[in-house]
Amino acid sequence: MNVRLDSKQIAKAFDLDLNTDCIDDGVLTIDAPFERRKRGVETKLLLGHSDPEIDLALVRNVATARSLYQSLRRDTSFADLAIQNQMTVPQIHRMLQLAYLSPKVVSAICTGQQRTELTARQLRDIDVPLSWDEQEKLFELT
Numbered sequence: 001m002n003v004r005l006d007s008k009q010i011a012k013a014f015d016l017d018l019n020t021d022c023i024d025d026g027v028l029t030i031d032a033p034f035e036r037r038k039r040g041v042e043t044k045l046l047l048g049h050s051d052p053e054i055d056l057a058l059v060r061n062v063a064t065a066r067s068l069y070q071s072l073r074r075d076t077s078f079a080d081l082a083i084q085n086q087m088t089v090p091q092i093h094r095m096l097q098l099a100y101l102s103p104k105v106v107s108a109i110c111t112g113q114q115r116t117e118l119t120a121r122q123l124r125d126i127d128v129p130l131s132w133d134e135q136e137k138l139f140e141l142t
Contacts, residue, residue, distance in 0.1 A: 003030040038117060052112030057120035059110055065098035072096075094124055102132030105139050115140050 005028040011018055036045055064085075071081055078089045085092070101109075108114045109123075118139070129135055 003032075004028060054110065054112040055114070055118075055120070058114065058118065058123055061095070061120050061123050062098050062101065062106055062109055065095045065101075068092060068096055069099035097128045098123065100130065101128065102135045104132070104141055105135050108139065108141055113141075 007028055010016075010028075034045060036043065038044075068081055068085070071084075072078075076084075078092055081087070081092050082089050087095070105114075126138070129138065
């Protein structure tokens with residue numbers, strides 16, 4: 001993206017009486033890469049190089065799935081888990097597949113490196129393959 005400011009317009013807008021011919025145009029020009037990120041109905045325009053944003057809802061989904069899995073290993077029933085977590089049994093089943101995400105997918109989510117369009121709802125509702133290679137292809141990490 002290239003943004004160029006007009007020194008004469010700036011002087012006029014701020015009612016400045018100065019010789020705009022002596023202002024270096026290079027100072028008034030900004031060249032920066034940009035990226036458009038779209039997630040659901042939200043669109044962000046990121047200028048320059050930005051650090052990845054960690055989506056806490058995605059991280060929370062993965063953490064919840066692992067917690068549910070650990071509870072099941074301790075012989076907690078699906079019905080009890082549903083009551084304890086204010087979820088339905090089918091929701092528990094959907095969330096549990098996230099407990100089997102590949103380390104590469106989990107790492108991408110925890111560091112904000114997942115594709116930006118991925119929402120918590122999509123992560124919950126997607127059919128996750130058992131194969132880690134297939135998961136990495138699905139989440140565009142290969």
